[in-house]
Amino acid sequence: MSEDTTEQGTTSEEATSAEVVTDAPESESTPAPAPAPRPGPRPGGPRPGAPRPGAPAARPATAAPTSDPSAFGRVDEDGGVWLRTTEGERQVGSWQAGEPAEGLAHFGRRFDDLATEVTILEKRLASGGGDARQTQESARTLLDGLPTAAVVGDVATLGTRLEAVLAATEVAAAAAKEQKEAARAEQAAHKEALAVEAEQLGTESTQWKAAGDRLREILEEWKTIRGIDRKTDDALWKRYSKAREAFNRRRGAHFADLDRERAVARTRKDELVAQAEALSTSTDFGATAGQFRDLMAEWKAAGRAPREADDALWAQFKDAQDRFFAARNAAAGERDAEFGANGEAKQALLAEAETIDPARGLDQAKAALRSVQERWDAVGKVPRELVQALEARMRTVEDTVRGADEARWTRTDPEAEARAAQFRERVRAFEEQAAKARAAGKEKRALEAEAQAAQWREWADAAEGAVGGA
Structure with missing residues (x-):
């Protein structure tokens, strides 16, 4: 080939x-x-x-x-x-x-x-x-x-x-x-939503830790979103970055203010601790207890000092408070024992007073009551829960003796007897007027006179009953 x-x-x-x-x-x-x-x-x-x-x-x-x-x-x-x-x-x-x-x-x-x-x-x-x-x-x-x-x-x-x-x-x-543009628009909308959320957190949120964590999460999520044109992406990034910076500024300002407030609170709590120490040895328990309540209200209103200082100051304040109330409680224990003995003494006096009987001799009864009352006043205070019951029983004895004395006075009151005689005289006068009026044919006048006579009769009966009953 x-x-x-x-x-x-x-x-x-x-x-x-x-x-x-x-x-x-x-x-x-x-x-x-x-x-x-x-x-x-x-x-x-x-x-x-x-x-x-x-x-x-x-x-x-x-x-x-x-x-x-x-x-x-x-x-x-x-x-x-x-x-x-x-x-x-x-x-x-x-x-x-x-x-x-x-x-x-x-x-x-x-x-x-x-x-x-x-x-x-x-x-x-x-x-x-x-x-x-x-x-x-x-x-x-x-x-x-x-x-x-x-x-x-x-x-x-x-x-x-x-x-x-x-x-x-x-x-x-x-x-x-078209699909690519739709995907790009979806991704852009995703970043737009994240930017809006970041802006809201940056300008409004005061949940500093939660908002800060969320801004970091947004950043990590932001990094996973791709396919957006450079111009749009840069504009959205600037919005997110600006929102994050705004949040950081507000958070920094907040904690700076908080530090200043805590410094003021520490100074005020130092003063309250000094006042509590001065009151801790007081024996004017009632007034001092009220002052401690006022100090506690001021302590709460003072706000928080820096944590370590706040805990130490509170320990000092509470120690002074505890020492005062421990002393008050000890004194209250002694007082309660004394009041208990006084209650027993008044119980014995009541038993004696309740044997007084004015019917056996009013003068002797009054003398016995005075003796009990003098010893009662000398006893002193009793437990709070016994006061009303003991006083009520004593008032019952006093009312019995006082009633007998008033009844005897009423029986021997000349003025009461004179009033009863005057009432009877008025009764006779109205009865005579009624008889004369009826004889004259003045029936209406007679009835009026009889009604007045009946009223004065009731008063006369009552006056005579008071004198006789006593």
């Missing part, structure tokens, strides 16, 4: 060494391209058998094409390979390596490889995988190369399929763009 024939032909080794374009990950290995053949004439297109970058690997020379190349082309007697198109025939290569049928089959397999690339693009587009723009660029490259492609097959149908792919990629690219 001549050197020219070898250059224009395509060996089976070259045909099997072409690269295959697939969706496999980049880490998967692909067959290396065969060494480039020597230069030769390329009538009507690329040299037959030369691999196209990104094209599927060519089938072995022994494999039959999946389509019938004889329906779309021919090999002339000089070895020229021709493709039939709607515009007429065009030469796509030459075959000098064997029988014409083998050459036609070779160019048919090349067409099948090209069709496989189109099928891959169609499937990728249908699955929604990959980048629509990249798919569009690949389809455009294939479509632009069809007029000069060194293949034999239904090129017209393949062109129609590629045009359909291009049209679909336009729709897919628009949808992808």
Whole structure:
């Protein structure tokens, strides 16, 4: 075989060494391209058998094409390979390596490889995988190369399929763009919401620890949000940063004020501790207890000093307070014992007083009561819970003696007897008036006089009963 024939032909080794374009990950290995053949004439297109970058690997020379190349082309007697198109025939290569049928089959397999690339693009587009723009660029490259492609097959149908792919990629690219913009808007809205929350915390919250923790959480969440254009992202970041700085300023000012207030509280509590120490030894228990209550109210109103100082000052204040009330309680215990003994003494005096009987002699009863009263007053105070009962029993005895004395005085009262006689005299006067009026035929006047006589009779009976009853 001549050197020219070898250059224009395509060996089976070259045909099997072409690269295959697939969706496999980049880490998967692909067959290396065969060494480039020597230069030769390329009538009507690329040299037959030369691999196209990104094209599927060519089938072995022994494999039959999946389509019938004889329906779309021919090999002339000089070895020229021709493709039939709607515009007429065009030469796509030459075959000098064997029988014409083998050459036609070779160019048919090349067409099948090209069709496989189109099928891959169609499937990728249908699955929604990959980048629509990249798919569009690949389809455009294939479509632009069809007029000069060194293949034999239904090129017209393949062109129609590629045009359909291009049209679909336009729709897919628009949808992808819309989806990307929607995702960008959603992410921007997410950061907008975080910025608004940060601004609210920065200007309003006084929950310093909780708000500070939340601002840090917002920052961590902020870092996970991506896909926003730089201008929008920078503007939202400035809002968050400004809100965080505002919060930090307010928090710093708050704690500075708090430190000043605590310093004032410490000074005031030092003064209250000194006053409590001065009162701790007082024996004026009633008044001093009231003063301690006032000091406690001032202590609460003073606010908190720094923690360590506040705890130490409170321990001093409470110690002084406890010492005073311990002394008061001890004194109260002694007083309660004394009051208990006084209660027993008054119980004994009451037992004696309740034996006094004015009926056996009013003067002796009055003398006995005075004796009991003098000793009663000398006894002193008794427990609070016994006061009312003891006083009530003593008043009963006193009322009995006083009643007997008043009754005796009433019986011997000359004025009472004179009043009773006067009332009887008025009764007789009204009875005489009634008799005279009736005799004169003045019945109404008689009835009025009789009514007055009856009234004065009741008063006379009462006066005489008081004198006689006593």
